[in-house]
Amino acid sequence: MTKLRYLGKRLLLSVPVVWLGTSMTWFIIFMGPVDPAARLLSQGQLRNPAAYQAAQTQLGLNQPPFQHYLDWMWNLFTFDLGQTWLLYQGSNVNALILDFLPRTLWLGFWSVLIAVFVGVPLGFYAGMRSNTASDYVASMGGIVWRAMPNFWLGIMLLALLGGSASIFWGWDWQSWLIPLDAISGSPDMSRLHTVEGFLAATKKVLPAALVLGSASMGNEMRIGRTAVLEVRNEDYIDLAEAKGVSDRALVWKHILRNALVPLVPIITSEAFLLIGGSVLVETVFGINGIGLLFYQAAIQGDLPLVGTLMYVFILMIVGINLVQDVLYTVIDPRVGMEGA
Amino acid sequence: MTGAHEPIDDGSTDDGSTADARIDADERRDATPGAASTILPTESPALVWVGLGAGLFALEAGALANFLVSILGDGLAAASLPGTDFVAGVQSATAQVPTLLSRETIPNGGYWNGSRWVGTFMGLRPGAAWALRAGLIYCYAFAVAGWAILGYRLYRREYRVANWTPRDDVIDRFRGHGWGLFGLLVVWMFVVMAVFAPALGPTTVDKNMRNSYSNEMSYWDTETDSVETILVGDANLASQSRGDTDDRVLPMQYDDFGRFHPFGTLNTGRDLFTFIAVGSRISLVIGLLSVGLSAGIAASLALIGAYYKGRVDLGMVLVSDAIMAMPQLLLLIMLTTVLAETWVGGLYSGGFLLALIFAFTGWTYMWRSLRGPALQVAERQWIDAARSFGQRPRTIMRKHMLPYITGYLLIYGSMTLGGAIIAIAGLSFLGLGVAPPTPEWGRAINLGQDYVTTGSWHISLIPGVLITLVVTGFNALGDGIRDAIDPRSDTANESAAGRGGGA
Numbered sequence: 001m002t003k004l005r006y007l008g009k010r011l012l013l014s015v016p017v018v019w020l021g022t023s024m025t026w027f028i029i030f031m032g033p034v035d036p037a038a039r040l041l042s043q044g045q046l047r048n049p050a051a052y053q054a055a056q057t058q059l060g061l062n063q064p065p066f067q068h069y070l071d072w073m074w075n076l077f078t079f080d081l082g083q084t085w086l087l088y089q090g091s092n093v094n095a096l097i098l099d100f101l102p103r104t105l106w107l108g109f110w111s112v113l114i115a116v117f118v119g120v121p122l123g124f125y126a127g128m129r130s131n132t133a134s135d136y137v138a139s140m141g142g143i144v145w146r147a148m149p150n151f152w153l154g155i156m157l158l159a160l161l162g163g164s165a166s167i168f169w170g171w172d173w174q175s176w177l178i179p180l181d182a183i184s185g186s187p188d189m190s191r192l193h194t195v196e197g198f199l200a201a202t203k204k205v206l207p208a209a210l211v212l213g214s215a216s217m218g219n220e221m222r223i224g225r226t227a228v229l230e231v232r233n234e235d236y237i238d239l240a241e242a243k244g245v246s247d248r249a250l251v252w253k254h255i256l257r258n259a260l261v262p263l264v265p266i267i268t269s270e271a272f273l274l275i276g277g278s279v280l281v282e283t284v285f286g287i288n289g290i291g292l293l294f295y296q297a298a299i300q301g302d303l304p305l306v307g308t309l310m311y312v313f314i315l316m317i318v319g320i321n322l323v324q325d326v327l328y329t330v331i332d333p334r335v336g337m338e339g340a
Numbered sequence: 341m342t343g344a345h346e347p348i349d350d351g352s353t354d355d356g357s358t359a360d361a362r363i364d365a366d367e368r369r370d371a372t373p374g375a376a377s378t379i380l381p382t383e384s385p386a387l388v389w390v391g392l393g394a395g396l397f398a399l400e401a402g403a404l405a406n407f408l409v410s411i412l413g414d415g416l417a418a419a420s421l422p423g424t425d426f427v428a429g430v431q432s433a434t435a436q437v438p439t440l441l442s443r444e445t446i447p448n449g450g451y452w453n454g455s456r457w458v459g460t461f462m463g464l465r466p467g468a469a470w471a472l473r474a475g476l477i478y479c480y481a482f483a484v485a486g487w488a489i490l491g492y493r494l495y496r497r498e499y500r501v502a503n504w505t506p507r508d509d510v511i512d513r514f515r516g517h518g519w520g521l522f523g524l525l526v527v528w529m530f531v532v533m534a535v536f537a538p539a540l541g542p543t544t545v546d547k548n549m550r551n552s553y554s555n556e557m558s559y560w561d562t563e564t565d566s567v568e569t570i571l572v573g574d575a576n577l578a579s580q581s582r583g584d585t586d587d588r589v590l591p592m593q594y595d596d597f598g599r600f601h602p603f604g605t606l607n608t609g610r611d612l613f614t615f616i617a618v619g620s621r622i623s624l625v626i627g628l629l630s631v632g633l634s635a636g637i638a639a640s641l642a643l644i645g646a647y648y649k650g651r652v653d654l655g656m657v658l659v660s661d662a663i664m665a666m667p668q669l670l671l672l673i674m675l676t677t678v679l680a681e682t683w684v685g686g687l688y689s690g691g692f693l694l695a696l697i698f699a700f701t702g703w704t705y706m707w708r709s710l711r712g713p714a715l716q717v718a719e720r721q722w723i724d725a726a727r728s729f730g731q732r733p734r735t736i737m738r739k740h741m742l743p744y745i746t747g748y749l750l751i752y753g754s755m756t757l758g759g760a761i762i763a764i765a766g767l768s769f770l771g772l773g774v775a776p777p778t779p780e781w782g783r784a785i786n787l788g789q790d791y792v793t794t795g796s797w798h799i800s801l802i803p804g805v806l807i808t809l810v811v812t813g814f815n816a817l818g819d820g821i822r823d824a825i826d827p828r829s830d831t832a833n834e835s836a837a838g839r840g841g842g843a
Contacts, residue, residue, distance in 0.1 A: 013658070020662035025674075032678045147811040149762045151769050152785050152804035159792040276667030280766050294670055295770065298677045306674055314665045321665075 003329045010325045014318045021314040026072055029307045030061070037061055039301035040085045059304060076311045086302040087293070093308055097290065101312075102189050104282070104289035107205050108274050111213035114206075116267060119217035123224025124256060130229055139225065146218025150277050154211045154284035158184055161207060178203050186288040208285040212277050216270040223266055227259035234258075271320040275313060385494050392487055399480065402437025403539070409434055441480055442539050446473040449543065451598050452560040453567055459558075467592070467600040470542045474602075477540055481532040510747075513824040520820015523754075526813025533617055534624040541614030542600055549610050550777060552576055559597040570597065576609030583794035591798050604798045607787050616803060619779040625688070626695045626774075627760040631753050633699030638706035639749055643737040646714035660704040669763065671701045676772045689778035694767070698760055706752045710745050717744045747825040751818050758814030765807055781807055 029036060037055040045051040053062075060068050075082065081093035088096060119142075126138040161183050165172040174180050178199050187204040191197025231237065232255060240254050278291035290309065297305040397404075413427040439445065448469035450459030461469040496508070514520055533540060547555045552573035559575070561568045579595035581588040581604055589595045589605040603612035645653040663671075675697045679685055685693045717723070718741065726736045765782030767773035774780040781803040788799025 013661075016658050017661040017665055020658060021665045024662065025666070028674060028678055033682045034678050143815065144808060144812055147758065147762075147815060148808045149765055149782075149785075149804065149811075151766055151782075152800065152807065155785065155789055155792055155800055156804065159797075163793050276669035279669055279673065280770070283770065291670075295673060298673050299771070301677075303678070306677075310666060310670065310674065313667055313670060317665045317667065 007325060007329060010322060014322060018314055018318055022073065022076060022311050023069075025307050025310045025314075026069055029303050030068065030072075031065065034303065036303040039303055072307075076308065081308050082304070084302060084305050086300050087297050087305060093305065096293070097309070097312060100288060100290045100293050103186055103205075103287055104278055104291060106187060106189065106201065107209055107212060107278065107281070107287060107289060108271070110202065110205055110209035111274055112216070112267065112271070114209050115213035115216040115220055115270075119213075119220035120224045120260075120263060123221035124228050124259065126221070127225040127228025127232070127259070128251070128255075130225070135225075138221070142218045142221040146215055148214065150211050150214060151280040151284050153214060154208065154281055157207050157211060158284070180204055183207070184285045184287075186286070205287070208281050208287060211284075212274055212281045215273055215277070216267070219270065220263060220266060223263055224259065227262050228255060231255050231259045271317070275316060385498060389487075389491055389494055393491075396480070396484055396487060399440040402434060402439040403442060405437065406431060406434040441473065441477050441536070443473070443544075446476070448473060448600065449557070451558040451567060454560065454565065465600075466542070466598065467594070467602075470600055470602065474540055477536050478529070478532060481528070481536070485528060510824045514820055517820045517823055519816050520823065523813045523816025523818070523820055526809060527754075527817050530620060530810045530813065531624065534621040537617040537621045541611065541617045542602060543611050543614050545614060545618050545779065547572060548576070548614055549779075552610075557597065557599075575599070576605075578609070579605050580607055580609040581605045581791065581796035581799060582607050583791055583796055585795075588796050590795075591802070603802050604796075606784065606799055607791065607796065612784065612799065612802065615779040615784055616781060616806065619781045619784070619803075622689070622691055622774055622778060622780055623761050623764055626691045626698070626764055627757045629692070629695035630698035630702065630760055631757045633695065634703040634706055634756070635749050635753050637699065637703040638710055639742065639745060641703070641707055642710040642714040642745065643741050645711065646718040646741070647733055647737055649715075649718070656707070660707055663701060663704045666701075668701050669766065672697055672763065672767060673770070673772060675701070676767065689775045691774055691778075694764065694773050698763070702756065702760070706749075706756060709752050710748055713745050713748050714741065717741045747821070751822045751825070754814050754818035754821060758811035758818075761807065761814075762811055765803075 037052060037059055040055055040059075041051060056062050060071055063071070079094065081097070084091050084093055084096060122138050122142065126135045126142075129135050160167065161173040164174075174183050178196070180200065180203060184207075185204065187201035188197060189201060192201055237250065237254055240250055245254070275291070278289060279295050280291075281287075282289040282292040283295060290312070294306065294309045294313075297303075297309065409427060409431045413424060413431055416424050416427055443449075446461045446469060448460055448466045450457050450466055450469075452458075457463050457465060460466050461472065464472070538544060553571050555572045556569050557572055557575060558567050558569050560566075575595070575597045579587055579589050579597070579599075579601075581590075587596075587609075589601050591604045592602060593604065594600055595605065599611070601611050601613065603616060606612050606615060641656055645656045672694075676690075676694065679693055679697070680690065682693075684696070687693065722740055723736060726740050761781075764773060765780065765785070768780040768782035769786045771783075771786070774783075776783070784803040785800045788796065788801075788803075791797065792800050
């Protein structure tokens with residue numbers, strides 16, 4: 001029951017967070033130094049007062065600010081997101097987001113997966129062999145890997161894969177196992193239900209996911225290493241050893257399982273790094289995701305779309321935080337018990 | 341009371357014991373006349389130390405004066421106040437003061453006249469002259485660092501009243517921390533590059549980039565076998581690194597005009613090393629400014645929240661959660677596009693605005709890390725004692741709580757600085773943030789993006805490797821400080837700070 005109350009409290013707290021974040025976005029965009037209506041118009045249209053008036057009316061900027069704020073918030077709340085102005089002119093924003101979001105989610109899904117399945121085992125490996133040469137190599141690699149800028153790593157990876165046939169003695173990434181039409185670009189999300197389509201979409205997004213997950217991979221490796229080191233020094237490990245538990249059971253059952261506990265919340269809490277990083281990675285790899293959409297809307301001056309997308313991002317991050325809380329209560333029995 | 345091992349803060353409250361301690365220190369010096377010279381073999385080591393410092397300073401006094409005056413001039417010009425002309429006059433006067441480590445003293449720009457190099461330092465090849473100057477600059481920088489360390493050890497052994505303070509242990513632990521020392525070395529070399537950027541590059545931004553068509557240079561024309569003159573801009577056009585062409589200039593090569601390029605040329609034919617050296621200055625200034633500001637915000641909010649608790653703390657949690665719910669990189673993109681055309685956006689090529697945005701979006705991450713330690717300190721008995729003494733809240737926060745979180749500030753500051761450098765580079769890679777003519781590392785990566793697989797691979801590769809190195813250095817320094825302050829702690833789960841919002 002206490003757990004349910006804890007979760008309820010977290011859910012309740014996320015409401016003002018969404019409200020505050022969205023209000024700040026509204027203030028920056030509509031009360032900032034840039035006139036969103038003027039940004040939408042071309043030079044020629046700007047000299048035409050009628051066109052400017054029309055744009056202002058469409059955006060609702062001819063109303064008093066408070067009324068506009070209420071309207072805007074209500075539209076977002078009811079997911080009545082309107083139409084775009086400059087980018088994919090006149091298309092429905094809801095449809096646009098539904099079209100772009102799956103690619104970003106696909107990218108994020110694989111980057112989390114790669115980070116977990118490479119970073120955690122490497123960290124455990126380094127922790128089990130602490131202060132040996134292989135530990136140092138793995139730890140050093142993780143630290144440097146984490147410090148590399150994603151966009152640069154992406155460029156270098158694309159160069160390597162593009163020239164893979166000449167670098168790796170004839171091994172060509174593009175035609176290896178599943179032939180691709182190009183090494184970068186958007187994955188084809190329409191054929192995910194077929195085996196072939198699933199593999200092709202996965203292979204296409206894999207280099208980008210590797211780059212996007214690089215920072216988390218380094219972190220997870222480091223935390224995994226520390227966790228194993230800590231668990232190894234616990235009394236119950238000594239006890240199990242004294243009881244004559246075999247080495248294999250000791251490692252798999254007693255050390256690794258317990259070391260996993262602190263890692264789970266970390267994995268979700270890094271999701272916001274992934275969402276922020278998606279802009280650069282999608283730009284470098286040419287993936288038509290929601291991050292690239294945000295960036296294009298920002299540089300082309302479609303500020304209303306920028307605000308709407310920011311709202312979507314806020315919802316995503318708050319949602320991930322809630323999922324993390326749920327996982328937390330499932331994994332750690334102590335949560336919600338400290339009289340909170 | 342836990343206060344028994346408190347460091348003596350200024351000694352003014354307790355005159356008697358301080359005087360005794362001073363006598364102790366004097367006795368230590370007198371009792372061992374030979375030992376007084378453990379560091380410097382003289383009777384008055386402080387005098388020698390000051391003399392050394394003055395000597396080091398004199399070598400670079402002109403450059404320092406010029407730098408300070410130019411900052412003043414920039415400030416006046418930005419605020420459009422009168423007196424800009426006067427300051428420009430002073431600036432040209434300070435430029436005349438001879439300094440050892442300037443391109444005027446050790447010039448590397450010259451030309452081959454058929455039999456020997458003209459205009460370079462002692463007739464050396466331009467590359468050798470440049471290497472000499474760069475080497476001297478780094479020697480000078482390490483001499484200054486050594487001088488500072490010497491001063492600290494002198495003070496600690498000979499002049500400080502107390503025999504031991506808790507901070508000594510922290511510094512001794514750091515001295516034995518190889519990884520942290522590596523970080524310090526990298527950070528120091530980066531800082532030196534930023535500080536000496538104008539003297540370090542083989543050419544200047546003004547001559548090679550901004551006004552390349554107002555500057556002439558001489559070169560040896562192999563076709564006519566004579567010395568010709570050409571505009572720098574035209575020479576740049578003929579040394580562009582675009583793929584596999586013959587014109588490309590790779591690292592450590594000369595172009596056709598006898599100019600040496602330590603890192604090769606950009607795709608525009610400009611010198612990459614000069615670009616990177618000046619870019620490091622911008623990165624460092626923005627990074628320091630933003631981290632300083634966000635550390636200030638984070639520390640004051642953490643202290644206020646920990647002191648008053650309850651609703652104040654809850655409100656801060658809500659605000660910071662709301663800011664963190666907007667991914668930092670996206671917030672940066674949104675704010676830079678919205679604010680780019682305001683007057684703040686024009687200051688320092690947009691760098692000042694970037695630093696401000698960084699500070700106001702990034703304090704939350706640091707605040708999160710400081711909140712725990714601040715709450716812990718607020719529970720201690722001496723806070724209650726100070727409160728019952730009638731001390732004002734502000735004094736309590738500053739004198740009794742702040743000293744306990746400054747260590748954490750240093751750790752997260754160092755890690756955030758690395759993240760800020762990545763994020764600034766990421767923004768300028770996207771074409772946002774620092775405005776185009778001003779060099780920035782991320783833009784060099786963007787410029788070379790199309791040539792990575794070709795013969796001009798160096799344009800993207802070198803800045804990326806340097807960013808990785810510098811960020812690793814800042815993270816290592818943070819690790820070292822953390823281990824020195826509290827060897828048992830581990831901040832791995834807070835390390836999101838070091839990633840600049842995922843750039």
